[in-house]
Amino acid sequence: MAATAKPTALDPRDFLAIDALLDDEERAIRDTVRAFVRDRVLPDVGDWFERAVLPRxxxxxxxxxxLFGMHLEGYGLPGASSVAYGLTCMELEAGDAGIRSLVSVQGSLAMFAIWRWGTEEQKQRWLPRMHExxxxxxxxxxxxxxxxxxxxxRTRARKVDGGYVLNGSKTWITNSPIADVFVVWAKDDADDIRGYILERGMKGLEAPKIEGKFSLRASITGMIM
Incomplete structure (x- = not known):
């Protein structure tokens, strides 16, 4: 009689057995975020979605x-692995895409742009505050x-004494209505695309909220004008 192999037990949350490939730190980070989503996000996210709000x-x-900029190093940032960051975003997404969007836009887009291309002064000023x-x-x-x-x-940047003047508008920008720092991309006089850091309160800068969304309602989305 031929021997039969015992079926391998499958975790419905991990069909590819990825867990076995993770190190202890990555598992700990994943489990911490999973618990946060279970205890803090899931009980209230339905209400946040209905009211289109994100509790500050x-x-x-x-x-x-x-979690903000967790995959970046220096400036008081954790320097976690890209895998740990991916697991974090996966767990947040399981709770609500809007909450994940808050974290990934803060860390992967705004903070990374400053971390990678900003001046040392800009890095020192913004990265620790954004992480906290x-x-x-x-x-x-x-x-x-x-x-x-x-x-x-179409957004243009024109060099003037002491800096630049930007003209244009952006839309569907996550976090813009609540943002303190804006990483804005524009074409200069040579048609090269460059990034510019704007701060809330600058003359002529507005960031109205987009209302009436059907999805990502717990994410604050707006324009930059």
């Missing part, structure tokens, strides 16, 4: 877990007429 205190709670949740960032690429196609971008 949630920002500080996410920051207390070290004391400053919110957004990433201004998408435009009303060009979408997310950089080649068709």
């Amino acid at each position: 205190e949630l920002v500080k709670e996410l920051a207390a877990l070290g 949740g004391d400053a919110i960032g957004c990433f201004g690429l998408t435009e009303p007429d060009a979408g997310s196609d950089p080649a068709s971008m």
Whole structure:
């Protein structure tokens, strides 16, 4: 009689047995975020979705877990692995895409752009504050007429004494209505695309909220004008 192999037990949350490939730190980070989503997000996210709000205190709670810019190094940032960051976003997405969007736009777009291309002064000023949740960032690429196609971008940057003047508008920008720092992309006089850091309160800068969304309602989305 031929021997029969015992079926391998499958975890319905891990059909590919990825868990076995993770190190202890990655598992610990995943489990911490999973517990946060279970205890803090899932009980209330339906209400947040219906009211199209993001409780500001949630920002500080996410920051207390070290999630903003967690995959970046230096400037007081955790320097976690890309795998740990991916697991974090997966667990947040399981709770609500809007909450994941808050974290990934803050860390992967706004903070990474400053970390990778900002001046040392900009890095020192913004990265620690953004990691601690004391400053919110957004990433201004998408435009009303060009979408997310950089080649068709219409926003322009003109050099003047002491800096630059930007003219244009961006839309569907996660975090913009609550942002303290804006990483905005524009074409210069040579038609090269460059990033510019704007701060809330600058003359002529507005960031109205987009109302009436059907999805990502717990994510604060707006324009940059």
